[in-house]
Amino acid sequence: MWARRSGVLTALILTAILLYLMPGLVRGRLNDTGGRMDERLRPAPARTLVVWVISDAAEDRKLLSTLCSAFEKEQKGLHVYLRRVDAEELYAQDAVLPDVLMHVTGEITASEEILLPLHMPDGMPELLASSGRSKGVQYALPLWYSPNVLSLPRSWFVTEGKDQVTITEGSYFSLQTPTPTEVDPDLPVIDNLPWAKLTECGTIRSLSSVGFQQLLLCCPMSLRQELSACVPTNESAPEEALLQSLTQHESAVAAGSALAGVALSPVVSDRVRYVSLCRDGADARAFAAYLLSDAAQQQTAAHLLLPVQNSLQWPGSGLMSELGRAAQESLLLPNCFAHTREEIRSLCMDDFRRGEDAAVTLLRLR
8 A cells, every 4th residue: 555655656746847847848949959940930920000091082992902902911910901081080189190191182281290201212203202292391202193084975076977086186176166277386186076065155064173274275275265264064964075084984984974085185183192101110111112113003004093103104095095195294293282172173163264374273283
């Protein structure tokens, strides 16, 4: 009996000693070079990049989701938290600002209160970068913009049962209107469009006030006064000329609308997407740089938005190609901090009705 008790007692003592020594033995094993875990197999430390998007439409919702997913794949352990907000949240009391803010022209007024200064990227044209400056300081970088087009009913081009739509640059509109005697060789002109229809009151509707200024720059000088005398309408009509974005035009065509699109030049847009930083950090700066990378800019063009990097080639025909080539020659982006969106609309509409010089109006937006 005593021998059995001694054996059990010995076993308990040995077990206690082993449990006491086990952590040290395991630690020593892991510290041993031969048993160390490969660093490549260790999970990356989890971290979150908070990105706020001001909710005013820039027609890039799908694009933003695509780019955020692509950036997450490039950055181990990073999750991009994308949230759409109203501009009022930025100035709310005790607001916790995001790492990155993405906004559109005219949505941020007190930039120095919430945004950090940035450096202009190499290769970005000065005129583009200046649109994101306030009081000489770079607070925002332009990424892409939604260009305007003139959408016209295809029925306006049908004569004797044949579709006569041929939109080319190089001569004035010829249908229903005599060729003007005054010619300005520095302005683009478009052939074979019915000016008589455009100058009928109530047939022009614009979803972008900047579009009216572009239309004045494209039309013959002898017709500018007559065109500006038209009263633009906000109500849709069965047949109307419509100034709208390229994505809106293409969506309407895809839905079955019989529209012919005309690329307006110079390329101007008040729907420009910018990126800014509210909090400094390596991930935030890497995200801003990624949005300006060639890969991201190629994705931009695929979503019918014009990227700010003019290194992209625009071969062939079609509205996107025409607008891309026109942007390389003549592009004007309003300053994103100088005017609110309401001020931009008011300025453009008032000057349009008064027949002010469209070039002067557009330059005032800078």
